Amino acid sequence: xxxxxxxxxxxxxxxxxxxxxxxxxxxxxxxxxxxxxxxxxxxxxxxxxxxxxxxxxxxxxxxxxxxxxxxxxxxxxxxxxxxxxxxxxxxxxxxxxxxxxxxxxxxxxxxxxxxxxxxxxxxxxxxxxxxxxxxxxxxxxxxxxxxxxxxxxxxxxxxxxxxxxxxxxxxxxxxxxxxxxxxxxxxxxxxxxxxxxxxxxxxxxxxxxxxxxxxxxxxxxxxxxxxxxxxxxxxxxxxxxxxxxxxxxxxxxxxxxxxxxxxxxxxxxxxxxxxxxxxxxxxxxxxxxxxxxxxxxxxxxxxxxxxxxxxxxxxxxxxxxxxxxxxxxxxxxxxxxxxxxxxxxxxxxxxxxxxxxxxxxxxxxxxxxxxxxxxxxxxxxxxxxxxxxxxxxxxxxxxxxxxxxxxxxxxxxxxxxxxxxxxxxxxxxxxxxxxxxxxxxxxxxxxxxxxxxxxxxxxxxxxxxxxxxxxxxxxxxxxxxxxxxxxxxxxxxxxxxxxxxxxxxxxxxxxxxxxx
Ligand code: C2O
Ligand code: CU
Ligand code: CU
Numbered sequence: 392x393x394x395x396x397x398x399x400x401x402x403x404x405x406x407x408x409x410x411x412x413x414x415x416x417x418x419x420x421x422x423x424x425x426x427x428x429x430x431x432x433x434x435x436x437x438x439x440x441x442x443x444x445x446x447x448x449x450x451x452x453x454x455x456x457x458x459x460x461x462x463x464x465x466x467x468x469x470x471x472x473x474x475x476x477x478x479x480x481x482x483x484x485x486x487x488x489x490x491x492x493x494x495x496x497x498x499x500x501x502x503x504x505x506x507x508x509x510x511x512x513x514x515x516x517x518x519x520x521x522x523x524x525x526x527x528x529x530x531x532x533x534x535x536x537x538x539x540x541x542x543x544x545x546x547x548x549x550x551x552x553x554x555x556x557x558x559x560x561x562x563x564x565x566x567x568x569x570x571x572x573x574x575x576x577x578x579x580x581x582x583x584x585x586x587x588x589x590x591x592x593x594x595x596x597x598x599x600x601x602x603x604x605x606x607x608x609x610x611x612x613x614x615x616x617x618x619x620x621x622x623x624x625x626x627x628x629x630x631x632x633x634x635x636x637x638x639x640x641x642x643x644x645x646x647x648x649x650x651x652x653x654x655x656x657x658x659x660x661x662x663x664x665x666x667x668x669x670x671x672x673x674x675x676x677x678x679x680x681x682x683x684x685x686x687x688x689x690x691x692x693x694x695x696x697x698x699x700x701x702x703x704x705x706x707x708x709x710x711x712x713x714x715x716x717x718x719x720x721x722x723x724x725x726x727x728x729x730x731x732x733x734x735x736x737x738x739x740x741x742x743x744x745x746x747x748x749x750x751x752x753x754x755x756x757x758x759x760x761x762x763x764x765x766x767x768x769x770x771x772x773x774x775x776x777x778x779x780x781x782x783x784x785x786x787x788x789x790x791x792x793x794x795x796x797x798x799x800x801x802x803x804x805x806x807x808x809x810x811x812x813x814x815x816x817x818x819x820x821x822x823x824x825x826x827x828x829x830x831x832x833x834x835x836x837x838x839x840x841x842x843x844x845x846x847x848x849x850x851x852x853x854x855x856x857x858x859x860x861x862x863x864x865x866x867x868x869x870x871x872x873x874x875x876x877x878x879x880x881x882x883x884x885x886x887x888x889x890x891x892x893x894x895x896x897x898x899x900x901x902x903x904x905x906x907x
């Protein structure tokens with residue numbers, strides 16, 4: 392358990408935008424160096440040893456305009472020994488260097504050789520590289536619509552540890568269409584990267600060596616089936632506060648936690664006005680009292696403090712009716728609303744935001760039924776799988792370039808899994824509940840309710856979909872614009888590492904007709 396830390400004593404940091412080292416007609420060129428560093432995460436906590444991009448946690452923000460190509464050289468300058476307990480019993484990690492990294496731009500529409508395939512890892516100064524290593528400098532076309540993306544580590548079998556150590560940051564694409572909407576901007580547009588951590592008394596990060604119910608037969612360290620920290624960190628500070636003016640703000644919210652999902656609300660009983668999700672602006676603004684956010688999802692929201700002059704407002708996390716009152720993760724951060732504006736709020740909150748064409752217009756070439764199911768390994772440890780297959784099983788998801796497919800996720804486990812696909816933003820079609828006990832007894836699906844359309848704030852472009860227990864969640868995906876080797880996985884990092892991740896191979900079609 393973390394030492395008791397006073398809430399709302401540190402100001403919310405805002406990550407600095409990263410300056411390109413070069414700007415040419417080929418686009419922007421950046422370098423990002425992963426290093427071990429120490430950072431003060433709370434007034435009363437000694438500095439924490441972390442791994443950060445350019446020595447920052449979260450990493451500096453990359454900001455680009457749509458259509459402007461960016462190149463990033465991701466450089467590993469990390470020590471040879473991991474900061475956290477590595478379980479080398481999974482994925483045969485005994486045979487590879489302990490500290491490996493590979494960076495993925497989450498939500499980015501990226502050619503596969505720059506996507507950060509888990510086995511495209513590299514060690515300090517590229518001394519050693521994984522079997523799928525492609526290049527040192529990654530290329531990002533940035534042709535997709537304006538949105539909040541994020542970059543993070545994706546190394547095979549240790550993603551949960553590398554990200555918990557601090558390897559994550561934001562990547563924002565802007566475009567003129569969005570600028571023309573007149574949304575709050577500049578000082579009034581604020582990113583909120585929400586994470587949970589547990590600290591030791593000396594300020595170091597705590598991550599379990601073994602699951603709590605470990606028996607001596609288990610490998611030590613052994614992977615945990617999930618991890619929930621007891622302390623909330625926003626933009627790298629524990630339970631921070633932010634002084635705001637009585638006006639509208641735009642918050643780009645990212646859940647960068649390993650396992651934890653949040654039910655966000657504000658205690659002033661105000662509504663959130665959600666304008667965007669993973670892949671950019673929604674068709675229209677959605678008013679919400681509570682926002683559910685799974686790991687890796689982004690929610691772009693407007694909060695209006697105009698009528699809160701002089702008030703203290705908290706961003707909270709609803710832990711539900713059975714919550715332990717001592718659970719401190721019901722608080723996220725604090726807003727201190729000033730009495731006065733520095734200048735008049737001329738920003739707008741439009742009702743209609745963008746056009747999102749429905750993928751259902753395309754002919755569907757395949758429907759895949761994919762279970763999310765539990766199993767156990769040789770040690771009796773929980774092993775969560777996609778379609779009952781492990782990472783190393785032969786590739787089964789091989790859509791053709793430009794094909795439109797429906798993926799039907801059948802969750803027969805007891806919890807929600809946030810399912811993420813690389814390469815392309817997709818759409819959620821619907822969900823339908825079924826009788827899980829009946830399924831477990833007979834292997835048959837008996838529906839217990841009607842087909843439910845996606846929630847209003849899920850009716851835009853998504854790269855991660857909440858797939859609840861005992862429901863079938865259907866998404867529609869058009870596999871474009873690149874062929875190559877990608878992945879799809881659960882974004883609960885402890886699940887992703889063991890073993891809820893599968894390759895995704897987009898193949899070239901010889902008979903391919905060019906539509907555009
Ligand atoms: Cu956020 Cu495969 O990643
Ligand atoms: Cu991703
Ligand atoms: Cu999962």
